[in-house]
Amino acid sequence: MAPQKIAAAIIEYMARPPYLAAATIAGPGFINFRLADDWLAQQVERVLVAGDNFGRLAAGQGRPVQVEFISANPTGPLTFGSGRNAVLGDALAAVLEAAGYRVHREYYLNDVGNQMELFARSLRARYAEILGRPEQYPFPENGYPGEYLLDMARRLVSEVGDAWLNLEAAESQQIFYQEGLKRMVARIKADAAALNIHFDAWFSEKSLYDDGTYQRVFEKLQADGQLLEKEGAIWFKGETEDDKDNVVVRSDGRPTYFAGDIAYVYDKLVIRGFEQAIYIWGADHHGHVARIKAAARALGLDDSRVTIILYQLVTLERDGKPVRMGKRSKFVTLAEVVAEIGADATRFMLLTRSADSQMTLDLGLAVKQSTDNPVYYVQYGHARIASIFTKAAAEGVSTASPNLSLLTHPAELSLIRQILRLEEVVAHAANTKSPHHLTYYAQELAAAFHSFYHHCRVVGSNPALSAARLSLVKAAKIALANTLHLMGMTAPEQM
């Protein structure tokens, strides 16, 4: 049967609820449903009643989900590269929360291993250097050269003097390790907080070894024949001939990062019982996706409970010239960028592109564009609404018992349509785990408002219409603020 005929039949026999104004056949058999204008207008009431909860859905049914993000080694401040991870993870967490999941935000702290040892030795060398004793603890090969370690060492000198130079070498390594870690974590926490990101937990990798989780998981894998010994090391066996094996315990007896990963996924899914463990990783970690999923399977878990969101790396330019990133060379810190362009702009910019898209960011340009940056366009919409309310209060217009049926102007109706879309945008962003949709929606919602603002005067037309429009504008404010908050941004009353 021709699609058009099927469409005609559906239209002929389908129910006609009152909210449906028309159903027409278009193109190659599509059915267009048109919502009744008055039904749309009445939806404003629903938005006002929902308030802060508008856009929250029941879909997730309170199921526990963990989003683990950033998790950068505590060997330096967060780099701008971590910014994308931070923004993606936090916005995804917010979206899942809005979709009705019980979300746990977590930072995995790699507080054991080579890198931390190297970090501690680097810090100690700086400390000795400042005290004029560089020969006692020479700067290690491949050590961390960043300025921040000099600063940290200077503070240590001012706090404890040269006392730590008199300690035995092993003991001093221990002290620099612990002090350095403590201070670095505090710094990272502050870096995240500057972006309005707060974790429910900072999970210590070390704790997996201390509390026996690692031992338990290791024994389970061994008992199940998932491990094998070769070349003096212990390997996690690939599932097929083509799969590669991965080292779990080095030939010197120390576990690898992967060992911690296996114990950690067990902790997430079995011990703590999260239904989903979501990881936010840079594309440079993509080689680890297969093995963490394989580890989950080896532990008898359904690997669909493990979701890895890979994002492409951000390359940075300043006025057209590439800026090198990475902890071992001169790098741009996240805090630096936030200080330069603000938390809201940083979040919006890093969230605008899908995780799959590579992005190059020009710092010079980001600052220069700050006045016509979309972030201001969206926030300005919110501020403009706030000023309407100031005006309305001065003129004595209220939203009490408005006659919403007066909302019939095309600009009013299209604003209502955009407001109502928030719910499907949240659902879509949660289903596809793509929080970048929020930024596009925010711009479309703001555009609908700005257009409305231009075409329809709120305060100053007849009182009944003013009351109805004020209600609409209040609903728009709710939708805009809720969207901004999902993106971790502020909704300013004034700009």
Next chain:
RNA sequence: GCCCCGGUAGCUCAAAGGAUAGAGCAACAGUCUUCUAAACUGUAGGUUACAGGUUCGAGUCCUGUCCGGGGCGCCA
């Protein structure tokens, strides 16, 4: 060599296998005596890298090629 991501308007990017592929910036032409012009209205701009294939229907899925980025067992 193998694996992952991308290639869409001049630029930066969207697009749940569905209709005539959309925004912002840049360009061009207009709009402030008014609740904030950080705004609005309009015009122009496309062989969705290339070649095949699957499908009623492909930017989207499959195969191959080219270009850019990332990765490939005792670093994380």
